[in-house]
Amino acid sequence: MSDGIAxxxxxxxxxxxxxxxxxxxxxxxxxxxxxxxxYERYKTMAYSIAxxxxxxxxxAEDVVQDAFLGIWRHASSYVAGRxxxxxxxxxxxxHRAIDxxxxxxxxxxxxxxxxxxxxxxxxxxxWPEVAGRLDAVEVRAALATLSDVQREAIxxxxxxxxxxxxxxxxxxxxxxxxxxxxxxxLLALRDAQLAAERSTxx
Amino acid sequence: MxxxxxxxxxxxxxxxxxxxxxxEAAAVREHLAAxxxxxxxxxxxxxxxxxxxxxxxxxxxxxxxxGKILAAxxxxxxxxxxxxxxxGVLPAAGVRVADxxxxxxxxxxxxxxxVLPAPSAPPPALxxxxxxxxRRPVSTSSWAMRLAAVLAIVVxxxxxxxxxxxxxxxxxxxxxxxxxxxxxxxPGSQTAxxxxxxxxxxxxxxxxxxxxxxxxxxxxxxxxxAEVYExxxxxxxxxPVPVGSFTVAADGTGTFTASGTAxxxxxxxxxxxxxxxxxxxxxxxxxxxxxAVAPPG
Numbered sequence: 001m002s003d004g005i006a007x008x009x010x011x012x013x014x015x016x017x018x019x020x021x022x023x024x025x026x027x028x029x030x031x032x033x034x035x036x037x038x039y040e041r042y043k044t045m046a047y048s049i050a051x052x053x054x055x056x057x058x059x060a061e062d063v064v065q066d067a068f069l070g071i072w073r074h075a076s077s078y079v080a081g082r083x084x085x086x087x088x089x090x091x092x093x094x095h096r097a098i099d100x101x102x103x104x105x106x107x108x109x110x111x112x113x114x115x116x117x118x119x120x121x122x123x124x125x126x127w128p129e130v131a132g133r134l135d136a137v138e139v140r141a142a143l144a145t146l147s148d149v150q151r152e153a154i155x156x157x158x159x160x161x162x163x164x165x166x167x168x169x170x171x172x173x174x175x176x177x178x179x180x181x182x183x184x185x186l187l188a189l190r191d192a193q194l195a196a197e198r199s200t201x202x
Numbered sequence: 203m204x205x206x207x208x209x210x211x212x213x214x215x216x217x218x219x220x221x222x223x224x225x226e227a228a229a230v231r232e233h234l235a236a237x238x239x240x241x242x243x244x245x246x247x248x249x250x251x252x253x254x255x256x257x258x259x260x261x262x263x264x265x266x267x268x269g270k271i272l273a274a275x276x277x278x279x280x281x282x283x284x285x286x287x288x289x290g291v292l293p294a295a296g297v298r299v300a301d302x303x304x305x306x307x308x309x310x311x312x313x314x315x316x317v318l319p320a321p322s323a324p325p326p327a328l329x330x331x332x333x334x335x336x337r338r339p340v341s342t343s344s345w346a347m348r349l350a351a352v353l354a355i356v357v358x359x360x361x362x363x364x365x366x367x368x369x370x371x372x373x374x375x376x377x378x379x380x381x382x383x384x385x386x387x388x389p390g391s392q393t394a395x396x397x398x399x400x401x402x403x404x405x406x407x408x409x410x411x412x413x414x415x416x417x418x419x420x421x422x423x424x425x426x427x428a429e430v431y432e433x434x435x436x437x438x439x440x441x442p443v444p445v446g447s448f449t450v451a452a453d454g455t456g457t458f459t460a461s462g463t464a465x466x467x468x469x470x471x472x473x474x475x476x477x478x479x480x481x482x483x484x485x486x487x488x489x490x491x492x493x494a495v496a497p498p499g
Contacts, residue, residue: 033397033404035275039268047263049255057264064263065271072275087252091218094255098220142253157221158254164221182215190250 020085021078028075035072042086046093053097053159063100067093094158101161142192150185153178203229207239218247265468269495272395378418378457382408385416394471394492402490405456407471409494413463415445415471419456419490425449428478431456431489435463436470447479469494 020041026034046067050060070092078088143151149171156162156170164182168175203225205213210233216222217230234241386393390411396419397404405419415433422431430447437443445463450456456473465471472491474484 030279032272036397043263044260048258048261051261052258061267068271069274087248090252090255094220157219163223164216186215186247186250193253
């Protein structure tokens with residue numbers, strides 16, 4: 001990470017996060033316009049992920065509202081140095097979306113394996129089409145580095161809301177295998193992500 | 203369930219992917235909260251999960267969502283004002299962590315440690331309450347209560363004017379808000395919370411079913427000479443349509459009414475400062491804006 005481009009990328013991300021942290025301080029002080037600002041910055045990303053996971057516009061709206069109100073009420077629970085504000089915010093949205101999906105179905109009931117999966121879960125070739133944005137190339141490249149089973153395990157969990165145990169049942173693989181697929185898949189994604197950041201910069 | 207460091211590490215990938223059941227996830231959070239090891243793998247994996255989130259096809263949220271969120275947030279402030287909580291009240295340990303965000307990053311595991319200072323914290327009565335008995339306090343109350351809550355916070359704004367010794371401004375603003383309340387009570391009316399830049403002008407507007415607009419603003423910079431504030435209505439993808447103008451005296455209070463405008467459900471109201479009346483295109487920047495939100499069903 002010693003080349004200039006990567007350094008610039010890191011600095012740029014950090015500058016954005018400084019801005020976010022300042023906004024968070026104002027939210028903690030009860031300033032509505034700061035909440036407005038944070039919402040404007042992340043509304044699309046937050047809504048997109050909620051919509052993707054719940055596949056239900058109304059539910060996605062509830063999830064995003066819950067997430068931003070949670071941040072409004074608990075801005076102080078963000079711990080600097082443990083990840084960016086953006087990562088934190090997206091994790092809250094993701095968590096609430098998964099929660100909503102799990103509440104919608106009895107915990108003992110898995111999604112019907114006979115039903116076709118959403119296209120993205122099936123074929124990595126779809127990714128470039130759905131992305132349509134700057135980092136589409138990075139994402140495609142990153143996902144291409146995963147094996148099919150790694151990608152399946154990660155996507156069933158992250159987008160499908162399945163627990164690792166449910167992923168194991170669904171795919172017929174032992175739990176230990178699923179865990180290791182998730183770990184290796186995430187590590188491969190991280191490596192690809194780092195490589196992309198190094199090569200493209202901000 | 204008590205986890206060792208090795209066990210927590212083993213669960214990290216599934217944790218950031220949201221793939222643990224509630225018991226396991228709670229155990230991980232407990233471990234992270236108590237452990238002296240930074241467990242950097244959680245931050246690392248968490249960042250990768252965020253990368254996955256970024257890969258999703260962008261979908262714009264409905265225009266009215268922001269208004270709902272801000273209205274609910276404003277209602278929080280009001281709830282505190284009605285029942286002032288002691289300054290710096292924090293949630294009971296362990297209560298909210300799970301709720302705020304268990305999945306992605308370990309930040310939440312240390313949720314109880316208030317790291318960020320709040321240098322500009324308002325007086326205790328204005329601080330929002332870390333209340334957690336109510337997950338979504340506003341959704342269960344009637345629209346009338348919600349509106350009352352929102353209006354109360356606007357009145358609180360008036361109260362801060364009193365504190366600043368600006369009694370006249372406070373009275374004028376309270377009267378203006380009362381006019382908005384009356385308009386908002388009409389069937390089919392929508393409400394827009396107006397906000398601007400940091401510490402900028404704020405206010406509230408009612409948009410009637412017939413396109414009438416009643417607006418109350420405070421903290422506007424006074425107009426001078428021929429200067430006016432112009433109100434604009436933006437519907438859908440259409441351009442801004444001027445609906446009228448008003449001047450502002452030294453007290454910073456702005457009031458405005460118009461009837462038969464194009465304002466409709468989900469319309470955006472915006473204010474700009476213009477060199478004179480009759481502007482046909484807005485002079486940027488927008489001083490303050492808000493989206494008209496329908497009463498929730």
